[in-house]
Amino acid sequence: MTKSERLFEEAVRYMPGGVNSPVRAFGSVGEKPRFIEKGEGAYITDADGRTYLDFVGSWGPMILGHNHPQVKEAVLKACEKGLSFGAATEAEVTMARLICELVPSIEMVRMVNSGTEAVMSAVRAARGFTGRNKIVKFAGCYHGHSDAMLVKAGSGVMTAGVPDSAGVPAGCSQDTLTAVYNDLSSVEELFGACGQEIGAVIVEPVGANMGVVPPAEGFLEGLRGLCTRHGALLIFDEVITGFRLGLSGAQGYFGITPDLTTFGKIIGGGMPVGAYGGRREIMEMIAPLGPVYQAGTLSGNPVAMAAGIAQLRLLKETPDFYQKLGQKSERFFEQVQKLGRESKIPCQLNHVGSLGCLFFTQEPVRDYASAKTSDTKAYAGYFKHMLREGIYLAPSQFEAMFVSAAMTEEDLERTLSAMETYFLAG
Numbered sequence: 001m002t003k004s005e006r007l008f009e010e011a012v013r014y015m016p017g018g019v020n021s022p023v024r025a026f027g028s029v030g031e032k033p034r035f036i037e038k039g040e041g042a043y044i045t046d047a048d049g050r051t052y053l054d055f056v057g058s059w060g061p062m063i064l065g066h067n068h069p070q071v072k073e074a075v076l077k078a079c080e081k082g083l084s085f086g087a088a089t090e091a092e093v094t095m096a097r098l099i100c101e102l103v104p105s106i107e108m109v110r111m112v113n114s115g116t117e118a119v120m121s122a123v124r125a126a127r128g129f130t131g132r133n134k135i136v137k138f139a140g141c142y143h144g145h146s147d148a149m150l151v152k153a154g155s156g157v158m159t160a161g162v163p164d165s166a167g168v169p170a171g172c173s174q175d176t177l178t179a180v181y182n183d184l185s186s187v188e189e190l191f192g193a194c195g196q197e198i199g200a201v202i203v204e205p206v207g208a209n210m211g212v213v214p215p216a217e218g219f220l221e222g223l224r225g226l227c228t229r230h231g232a233l234l235i236f237d238e239v240i241t242g243f244r245l246g247l248s249g250a251q252g253y254f255g256i257t258p259d260l261t262t263f264g265k266i267i268g269g270g271m272p273v274g275a276y277g278g279r280r281e282i283m284e285m286i287a288p289l290g291p292v293y294q295a296g297t298l299s300g301n302p303v304a305m306a307a308g309i310a311q312l313r314l315l316k317e318t319p320d321f322y323q324k325l326g327q328k329s330e331r332f333f334e335q336v337q338k339l340g341r342e343s344k345i346p347c348q349l350n351h352v353g354s355l356g357c358l359f360f361t362q363e364p365v366r367d368y369a370s371a372k373t374s375d376t377k378a379y380a381g382y383f384k385h386m387l388r389e390g391i392y393l394a395p396s397q398f399e400a401m402f403v404s405a406a407m408t409e410e411d412l413e414r415t416l417s418a419m420e421t422y423f424l425a426g
C-alpha cells in the first residue's frame with residue numbers, strides 16, 4: 001500500500017469522502033487521490049515521492065508555478081509581523097489600489113476569503129443596488145457554493161431554478177433563472193418574461209467549469225446590451241479568468257465592461273482570497289457606507305494580501321508575461337488539437353489563452369448540453385494514462401487544463417508525447 005492510500009484510508013474516517021472539496025476525491029476518474037507533499041515550479045510531489053507535471057495549479061492560482069521564491073518571501077516577511085489583526089492594514093490599501101489600477105471597470109473593491117464569498121456578496125450588492133431580486137445565471141457556469149448559485153441546467157430556460165443540491169430550500173433558489181450559455185435568445189426570453197424583476201446577469205466570461213467553453217462572437221456584447229437596456233447589472237465572474245487571460249481579465253481580453261466583477265484563485269497567490277468590485281455608485285451600497293451588509297473576520301488578512309500582492313506585481317512587472325504565456329499555450333494547444341484530430345478516440349479541444357479542455361465527444365462544445373455529451377469514462381482512461389506518465393490533470397472531464405508560466409517547452413513536449421501514445425494506440 002502506498003502512503004497516499006494509507007492517508008486516504010484514514011482521511012475517510014474523519015472527513016466526508018476523505019477530502020475538504022469534492023473533486024479532490026478523484027471519484028469521477030475511478031482513482032484514489034494522491035496526497036501532495038510539496039510543489040516547486042511546474043511540478044508537485046506526492047507523499048510517495050512521485051513527481052508530476054501539474055496542469056491543475058490549485059485550480060488556477062498557481063499561474064507562476066508552485067512556491068515562487070518572491071511570493072514565498074513576501075509571505076514569510078508578513079508572517080514575522082503577526083498573522084491577523086482584524087483591523088485596517090496598509091497591505092489592504094496596496095491590494096485595493098493595485099486591483100483598481102489594473103482593472104478599469106473597478107473603482108472600488110472589497111476583499112473576501114474565497115470566490116464563493118465574492119459571488120455571494122456581489123449578487124447581494126446587485127440586488128441591493130437595483131432593488132430587484134431575480135438573477136440570471138447560465139447552465140454549466142459555476143459561481144461557488146452559496147445557496148442561490150447552486151442551480152444548473154435541466155430546469156429549462158423559462159422555469160425558475162430547481163435546487164441542485166440537497167439542503168438548499170426552494171426559496172433560496174427560486175429567484176435564480178437559468179439561461180443557455182452562448183444563446184442570447186434564452187436571455188432575451190427571460191428579460192421578456194420578467195425584465196423588471198431581473199437585478200443581474202452573472203456569467204463566466206469564458207466558461208471554465210464545464211470544461212472550457214469560450215464565449216461565441218457577440219455573446220458577451222449581447223449580454224452587455226441586454227443588461228443596459230433592462231436596467232440590470234452585468235456581473236463577470238472572473239474567479240478563473242481574472243489575471244489569467246490578462247492583467248485586466250476577460251473583460252480586457254474581450255473589451256466588454258461589466259458593472260461588477262468577482263475574483264478569487266490567482267488574486268490570492270495560493271492563499272484563500274476573493275474580491276468583488278465595480279462601479280463606485282454600486283460599491284457605495286456596501287456597509288459601512290450603505291445598507292448592504294457584508295463583513296469578514298479574516299478579510300484582507302495581511303499574510304494573504306502579501307501573497308496576492310507579490311503575485312499580481314510579478315504578473316504586472318514581468319515583461320510580456322501574458323503574451324509569452326499565451327504564445328506558449330497556443331503552440332501547445334494547437335499540437336493537442338492536431339493529436340485530437342488524428343486520435344482513434346473522438347475528442348474536441350477548446351482553448352482560450354492558457355486555459356484548455358479536451359472533451360471526449362464528437363460534438364463541438366459551446367454550452368452545458370454539448371459539454372455533457374462527453375464520454376467521462378474515456379476521460380477517466382486518459383487521465384489514468386497521463387497520471388502514470390507523471391502528468392497531473394484535473395480528475396474530472398469538466399475542468400480546465402491550466403498552463404503555467406513555470407512550464408518549459410520540454411515539459412509541454414513530454415505531455416504531448418504522453419498524449420500521443422495514448423491516442424494513437426486508441
Ligand SMILES: *Cc1c(COP(=O)(O)O)cnc(C)c1O
Pocket residue numbers: 113114115116117119142143144145204208209237238239240264265274
Ligand atoms: C472556483 C470558482 C468559484 C468559487 O471560488 P472558491 O474560492 O472555490 O469559493 C466561483 N466562480 C468561479 C468561476 C470559479 O471558478
